[in-house]
Amino acid sequence: METLLSRLGFFLFLLSTFTFYHLSLSFSPIDNYLINCGASLDSVVDNRRFISDSSDSPDSHLSSARTFSLCAGTLLPGQPQIYHTARVFKTPSKYVFNVKDPGMHMVRLHFHQFKSSRLNLGNSQFHVLVNDLVVLTNFSGGNLAGTPKVMEYLLWVNSEKLEIAFVPTKKSNFAFVNAIEVISAPKDLVPETAQYVNGDEVEKFEGLDKQAFEVAYRVTVGGVKVTPFNDSLWRTWMPDDAYLKSSEGSIKVYFGGRIKYQDGGASREVGPDNVYDSARLIQSKNASIPNVNLTWEFPVMEDYKYLVRMHFCDIASISLGLLFFNVYVNGHLVYKDLDLSAVTNYVLASPFYADFVVDADRSRVVSVSVGPSSKSMAYTVDAVLNGVEIMKMNNSVGSLDGKLPAELLLMCWPRRAVSILLPLIALVCLLLSFSAVMHRRKNQAGTVPWLKLPMDVHEISPKHAKLQLSNIVT
Structure with missing residues (x-):
């Protein structure tokens, strides 16, 4: 019994040590605002506390008065508590957050459509601006299909300051949001440069870290869904099956060992262990090398640039220096004979990522591919991919959704239009009144003025009158 207790104590010690070690490695952002919108109480999701934005809370960050909270009319089974309430805005309203750590920030907006006796969030339509950057245009709660949607930027x-503004459109006259996250990002999350794929040419793209991005896709290749609980930046990674053009020739592989992160390479914040410990690969099983590429296709919006991030980790080779393969973006060769051993300082199971900027053309598809190269060897792994991220970049007018800048969207708000129209109506009325007065004076100036008859007229006798009349006639 004593031996059993000692073993149990030793196990608990190891568990606590591992937990402490894991927590010590977790990212701790300087700016970390989690807002539970429309709720009177805080809510905990994935061990993270979302603070109520009620007026009684000192941490509400809500700077607008004409808002109200809304609660779901019925319970929403399986949904976190943050999706049971919403903050509703009848006029342009905003949240304001103090920025202690300037630089790249992650902003997540949580939306979930529900009905209550007071309002149906499905009837909403509105715009959203973040520091004068348009992130959503004519967003409608009716397009949420009953499931929560997280927009990440x-x-x-x-x-x-970082300000998030919600502007109702004329069609609905109200906007809403369920929860907000504002988090300072790790310094190595977005580098300064990337490779710009311009046709068959690959050029250097500078100033990447000063751009704005909307996360369109975040995919773990060959693995299962990764939830925010298992990601140090609280991201969600979806399985790749829906985007894989053909699984012919691909093999899924899982790794039970430790992912070896290195200084200067991909960090755990760039990609978590649960992404790098699974992959799809091409592997030759005989003396011939497979003549096949693995391709993933992602629908995108035309006339935007996209950041394509590809994650690699050699978790399948039995030795260093055996894996060589080609990498393609939109069908263009961007890496020839990629040697993961060389780019990871000759360490197996060490992650590596590559960034590419592409233009979305009329096909409205961004594709990535991996396949064997001229240096691929028989009986070895001939290509591998662990994860893909696709992010839309802001256009020239400072928008991630549409061609209108923030100034025009604000001018289109109906009540602002009314406030401009009323002074114009008053001015027109004043001009009409002035014109009427001037017209009246002009008419009076063109007629003989009426004179009062004199009251002291002398009497004329009939005789004199007859004489005067005869004189006039003659």
Whole structure:
């Protein structure tokens, strides 16, 4: 019995040590705002506390008065508590956050459509701006299909404030949000440069870390869904099956060992263990090398640039220096004979990522591919891919959704239009009144004025009158 207790104590010691070690490695952002919108109480999701934005809370960050909270009319089974309430805005309203750590920030907006006796969030339509960057245009709660939607953005912040504004459209006259996250990002999350794929040419793209991004896709290749609980930046990674053009020739592989992160390479914040410990690969099983590429296709919006991040980790080779393969973006060769051993300082199971910027053309598809190269060897792994991220980049007018800048969207708000129209109506009325007065005076100037008859007229006798009349006639 004593031996059993000692073993149990030793096991608990190891468990606590591992937990402490794991927590010590977790990312701790300087700016970390989690807001439970429309709720009177805080809510915990994935061990993270979302703070109520009620007026009684000192941490509400809500700077607008004409808002109200809304609660779901019925319980929503399986949904976190943050999706049971919402903050509703009848006029342009905003949240304001103090920025202590200038630089790249992650902003997540949580939306979930529900009905209550007071309002149906499915009837909403609105715009959203973050520091004058348009992130959503004519967003409608009716398009949420009954499931929560998280819109995630990465943007450079060099001011002391970060403002998130919600602007109702004329069609619905109200906007809403269920929860908000504003988190300062790790310094190595977005580098300064990337490779710009311009046709068959690959050029250097500078200033990447000063751009704004909307996360379109975040995919773990060959693995299962990764939830925020298992990601140090609280991201969600979806399985790749829906985007894989053909699984012919691909093999899924899982790794039970430790992912070896290195200084200067991909960090755990760039990609978590649960992404790098699974992959799809091409492997030759005989003396011939498979003549096949693995391709993933992602629908995108035309006329935007996209950041394509590909994650690699050699978790399948039995030795160093055996894996060589080609990498393609939109069908263009961007890496020839990629040697993962060389780029990871000759360490197996060490992650590596590559960034590419592409233009979305009329096909409205961004594709990535991996396949054997001229240096691939028989009886070895001939290509591997662990994860893919696709992010939309802001256009020239400072928008991630549409061609209208923030100034025009604000001018289109109906009540603002009314406030401009009323003074114009008053001015027109004043001009009409002035014109009427001037017209009246002009008419009076063109007629003989009426004179009062004299009261002291002398009497004329009939005789004199007859004489005067005869004189006039003659």
